[in-house]
Amino acid sequence: MDYAIEVEGLTKIYGDLKAVDNISFKVKKGEVFAFLGPNGAGKTTTVEMIEGIRNPTSGKIKVLGYDISKTTKEIKERIGVLPQEFISFERLTVKETLLYFSRLYKKRADIEQIIDLIDLRDKKNAQYHTLSGGLKQRVGVAIALVNDPDIVFLDEPTTGLDPRARRDVWNAIAGLKNQGKTVFLTTHYMEEAEYLADHIAIIHKGKIVAEGTLEELINKYGEKSKLLIKGCKTKEVMEVLQKTGYDEMQARNETVEVKIKKREAVIDILFHLREKNLYYREIDIKHSDLEDVFLNLTGAKLHEEVA
């Protein structure tokens, strides 16, 4: 049994809306699997169906080899969930919160170890409502670990956090992977998927539009890398580049943007510019990212908000 989660033909219909439209995927044991998509794409609906919070309209879900429509008790003992926008009991301390949830399970992880793993030692005796947003989310991640689960589900664990708090949560999640846990992550932040995920599924309007490792996705759906030559005489630079065989380019203000296939092309271009005594203020290389992948796949932006 190599797969932690197997989903086949999963569909969820609300009235006329197909929130999740016949999706199938598999999550390998021990990997961080990211479900990436904009708000309303169907991420949470999907993950909540796998967690048993919602009933699917149709489709099959297997978690750790068990069919979730038949076996729930065993699965519940072996998964840990951080629901979307989770807020715990306000007046319990961090430690009491972890103890509360751990006592619901037969198998219990060492609370002190979790506190250290998620870096909550200083806040162990602080009441939950006094914690910052980032700390609350880390407590949420810690709660998802109290039963030493095989699979950890994290539904948008960093939404609404500032960049630093987000980084702290990422470190906590990266720590899980080192422990050999399977992590199922939903997010609409491409940096999050890029930073954490071994395997990424891009979901848009209820459908998985692409799936693979970060590299696979960018190679297949991303743009070529671009070399940006800033602060130069654009006309002359473009002439030189055209003569040396680069034709995908455009000029803006004092910057020339040229698409390149390989890293070596950078050296080639710079050599030709020097040969012709063409000067530039600075150069920049822009690699394609998941944002480009998503744009190319769907024609839409991943999200509008500024992180």
Next chain:
Amino acid sequence: MNLKIIANDFLASLKNYYRSKGTLFWSLAFPILLILLFGAIFSGSEGSYTLYVKNYDYQNGEFIASILKQNETGMEFIGNFTNFYDAIYHQLNLTNVTKIKIIKDSDASNEKELQEYIEANKGKIKSLMVIPKNYGLKLGMAIAEKNVTKAENITLMLDPSETQRNAVIMAVLSQFMNQFNLMIAGGDNFARFNTTSIIQKEYEYIDFFIPGIIGLSVMTTSIYGSIERNTKFRKNGILRKLLTTPITRGEWILAKMLFMLFLAFVSTSVILLVGILVWGVSVQINIYLFILIISASFAFSGMGMIVTRFVKDEETADSAGGAITFPMMFLAGTFFPLEIMPPFLQIIAKILPLYYVNEGLRDAMILGDKAGALFNSIVIFIFAIIVFAIGVAITSWKEE
């Protein structure tokens, strides 16, 4: 059912509860403030005393008036009234110390009905003047024959515990009769009264109020507790989280209900303690008290569940809770007796569950009315089973 899980949840609820000063205030300090406040307001002396009158001789009043009007002094006494007794009521009301309240024939037309009427208005009727049939005629004959013994007595029934009140009423009445005797009969004691006691235990307002505040406290704790669990915990993802853990909905509900019962008994004890220590209320603790409080906790928790089935938003659900608890608080006899409300409101009160809780608690704790306590316990017990079952059935942790 895993008892350890239930105990775990109970303890977590307890910690979450006593660490919240707001919750502590509203669930414990507030009812105590109410008891102290209302007890103080209503323990003061009244401005005027209501003197109930049962007149078996009213229909002869006009005839007596017509005779009295034949001489000058009689004319003066009767004034513009056409009925002798109306003139008497008027004079007594003029004192500003007593206020006459007539018991109508439709309420009581003979001794037996009068006793029942007194029984039904326990605690309200503290002084009652009974004028026997043909009183006026015999009085007239006695005066005409100048034979004092032929005149009958008016009976004044008094609540023996109300010494101050009784003294005032007796003073007013004897002064009135002296004047009457002087005016009409030249000073002899033709008009006179004897006193008897109204056989009933006397209740203070606080005796009435303590069971009411217990009912109120159990109601608000249960309804709002249940609303919080089903809206805030849903919004915060706690219910979704629990759904992914091994705790069952049955264990969770049982743990929460045990906690609700614990709170109900804590606040009941505190309220009773203050009532006993500060106001000297004497209460009886019996099985009905427990049945009523347990049933009420389940009934009102069930009502909260039903509310949150339809109103999912926390604030809106709180308002909906208020829309249920507020009218009940005022109409179901928490702060004042039902009898002082207009009849149509009394009918409405009788469809409110809190009414049966309040009545039952009063019967059980204060009045010692076992039959009443049993009846009200049965009503609220059956109501609790139905409402709680509906609440549990329609509340789901699962999302759509």
